[in-house]
Amino acid sequence: MNSETIYKKLLELFPDASCELNYKNDYQLIVAVVLSAQTTDIAVNKVNELLFAKYPDVYSLAKANSKDVEKIIKSIGLYKNKTKHIINLSKAIVERFNGIVPNTYEDLISLDGVGRKTANVVLAELFKVPAIAVDTHVNRVSKRLGLVDKDASPVEVEKQLQNAFKKEYWSKLHHLLIHFGRYNCLARNPKCDICPFIEICTERKF
Numbered sequence: 001m002n003s004e005t006i007y008k009k010l011l012e013l014f015p016d017a018s019c020e021l022n023y024k025n026d027y028q029l030i031v032a033v034v035l036s037a038q039t040t041d042i043a044v045n046k047v048n049e050l051l052f053a054k055y056p057d058v059y060s061l062a063k064a065n066s067k068d069v070e071k072i073i074k075s076i077g078l079y080k081n082k083t084k085h086i087i088n089l090s091k092a093i094v095e096r097f098n099g100i101v102p103n104t105y106e107d108l109i110s111l112d113g114v115g116r117k118t119a120n121v122v123l124a125e126l127f128k129v130p131a132i133a134v135d136t137h138v139n140r141v142s143k144r145l146g147l148v149d150k151d152a153s154p155v156e157v158e159k160q161l162q163n164a165f166k167k168e169y170w171s172k173l174h175h176l177l178i179h180f181g182r183y184n185c186l187a188r189n190p191k192c193d194i195c196p197f198i199e200i201c202t203e204r205k206f
């Protein structure tokens with residue numbers, strides 16, 4: 001099965017695959033993505049309702065008291081570090097980018113708490129730059145489907161996926177692999193009995 005066929009089958013399964021973090025503007029998206037590390041989107045959406053009600057823009061979050069923010073987001077993992085990240089990145093956006101979320105990879109990764117994965121999500125989601133952000137689902141599913149080397153690092157996974165798929169597919173592919181990993185090819189109990197990729201899978205369960 002070639003990459004084109006895999007892409008089309010994923011698209012048939014999840015035609016509406018898209019970002020599941022709730023956001024209304026650029027500020028909310030970058031904060032949500034930083035908060036989503038090692039946490040579910042559902043948990044992030046829950047705390048963000050209150051967070052964005054209290055801090056509606058980058059200026060208010062830049063001036064926030066860290067203890068107040070910690071209280072709001074304490075139900076998600078790594079909340080103390082994440083509090084520092086989102087306050088610091090807000091300050092940097094206010095001080096260095098006139099309150100506007102930057103639109104280049106280099107500027108994005110200069111922000112506290114923003115690494116390669118977060119920068120790629122922001123570029124694809126806000127600025128429509130073709131990008132493949134490699135999270136735990138993308139990493140696992142790509143390896144099970146034999147799209148990338150088993151021992152590939154996240155950066156290598158990104159490069160190998162870029163080589164395997166047309167550029168115009170990259171951003172949608174990111175969502176498709178996440179949806180497939182989140183709802184079908186789960187880490188512990190993948191639904192192999194209904195999987196359209198069982199013939200090519202390297203880790204099928206029966």
Ligand code: SF4
Pocket residue numbers: 144145184185186190191192193195196197198201202203204205
């Ligand atoms: S056969 Fe199972 S492990 Fe393999 S890709 Fe399908 S759901 Fe995932």
